[in-house]
Each structure stands twice: as structure tokens, then as C-alpha cells.
Amino acid sequence: MTPPATHEIKTKLQVTCQNCNLSDLCIPRGLSHKDVERISDIVTRRKVLQKGDFLYRQGDKFRGILAIKAGTAKMLSLDYDGNEYITGYFLPGELLGFDGLANERHACSALALETLTYCEIPAEQIDKLCLEVPNLLRELFRHVGRTLTTETDHFMLSQRGAEERVAGFLVDLSDRLSRRGFSGAEIKLTFSRHDIGKYLGLTLETVSRILKTFEAMRIITVNAKSIQIHDKDRLRDILASANNGE
Numbered sequence: 001m002t003p004p005a006t007h008e009i010k011t012k013l014q015v016t017c018q019n020c021n022l023s024d025l026c027i028p029r030g031l032s033h034k035d036v037e038r039i040s041d042i043v044t045r046r047k048v049l050q051k052g053d054f055l056y057r058q059g060d061k062f063r064g065i066l067a068i069k070a071g072t073a074k075m076l077s078l079d080y081d082g083n084e085y086i087t088g089y090f091l092p093g094e095l096l097g098f099d100g101l102a103n104e105r106h107a108c109s110a111l112a113l114e115t116l117t118y119c120e121i122p123a124e125q126i127d128k129l130c131l132e133v134p135n136l137l138r139e140l141f142r143h144v145g146r147t148l149t150t151e152t153d154h155f156m157l158s159q160r161g162a163e164e165r166v167a168g169f170l171v172d173l174s175d176r177l178s179r180r181g182f183s184g185a186e187i188k189l190t191f192s193r194h195d196i197g198k199y200l201g202l203t204l205e206t207v208s209r210i211l212k213t214f215e216a217m218r219i220i221t222v223n224a225k226s227i228q229i230h231d232k233d234r235l236r237d238i239l240a241s242a243n244n245g246e
Contacts, residue, residue, distance in 0.1 A: 035133045043119050055096060055110035055118065062100030064122045065140070068092050071116030072190045074199075075099075076109040086199040088150070089113075089191065091176055095143045113190040158201050160239075165200040166210045167238040170220070174229055187227045 049055065055066060058078060068090055075088040075096075087108060090096055096118075100106040104123075121129065130137045157168045170187065178184030197207045211227075214220045219235060221228040229235070 035135055039133060043121055049112040049116045051112055051114050053112045056106050058106055058109045060106045062104045062106060062123050064097060064120045066096040067119045068094055069117045069119055072113045073110050073116060074113055074191060076111060086195055091180060093180055098144055098147055162202055162206050163210055164239055165202060166207060167235040169200060170229060171232060171235050174232055185229050189225050
């Protein structure tokens, strides 16, 4: 007979995966009920992190694949001279930790931008779990592929003009929020304009100027803690014009 404490823990973990409202975006997507149950036995629910807490630091030992359950995070990387670069933003349902797979040490740091919770598949369980749930490997590859696509898109965006970079950044966040059931017309500013500039390779002054320009064009409204998008099609037009060389 299963001890009450063990049964209670298993039930909580099953809620994490089986009944999670992010299941179509996270690891369980496309897996059978039995597969999700097996993952639920392994997945651990972490403590709540506060703004400024690290999920992991550059150089830390790889401990597992993390799935953000609530909140947002940014990815940081330091070069040999100590210069900091922002290499990504992560939303609920997105996975972190793949940067630690190659050398079993994280190549970047992941920092919570607000109160954040996440689930984790421990590193020591990944090989065993992929053998027991073959479809899990396919899902992990899918997320790795999406990460590579995102990095490629970001590189291509970095080759464009300043207005195109800011427009692309807003469209990307809006689309990702919409896929997660949030309002794609409102972007919560958990990151600063300075961070946006570092991510896009622009100065703070340039980001502020372009946001004001978009606001004057009535494409967006910038508030203290959010950006309202009134006309995403015009933002897309800015990107399309850049692609067409206009």
C-alpha cells in the first residue's frame, strides 16, 4: 500500500503536469496520459523565486531542464572581459537549461524578472526518463529546435535598422504572449528599456526615441509598467518594408 505522504506528493506532482494550463506549450504536449504520469513522478516543483533571484548562474553545474510555470526570466552571458549581454527572454511554458547540456556547465545565467515559479526534470533522471518515455526525447528536441530558431531570428533581426529591431521585438513578444493565452495587445514591462537595448544592440536613448516615435504614430502607448499595442499590423509593415529594402 502506498504511504499517505508518498501518495500526497505524487498527487501534487501529477497536478503539475497533467492539469497544468501550460501543457500544450510545455513538455507534455503530444504525450500520452501514461507518459505524462511517468513524467509527473519525476518532475519536481521548485520554490518560488523573487525578482533578481537566479535560476542558475553561468558556470553552475547542469542540474536539469527547467520549465517556467509563472513569471518571466532573462538569459545573461558574460564575455572574458566581464561585459554582460542579454541573450533571451523567457515566458511561461518555455524551457531553460539547454545551455548546460554540452559541457554539463551552464554557458549563461538565468535571472527572474519578477516572482517566478518553475518545474524541473533533474539531470540525473533525463536519460532514464527518455528510455522509459521515448516520445519525451522528441519533445525535448522540439524545444531545442525552437530555441535554435529563436536565436537565428534574433541574429537576423540584429542586422536590421534600429526601428526594425524594436518593431520585431514587440511583435515577437506579442505573438508569444498570445500563444500562451495572454493579451498580445499588452506587454508587461518586467524588463527595462536599458535591457531591451542590450538585447537588441541599441542604446537606451535609441530605444526610448523609437518607442516615442511609435507612440506618436499611434502604433503603441507606453505606460510605466506596460506597452499597449494598438496596431500590430503596422509593426509588421515596418519589418516587411525592411525585408523589401524600402
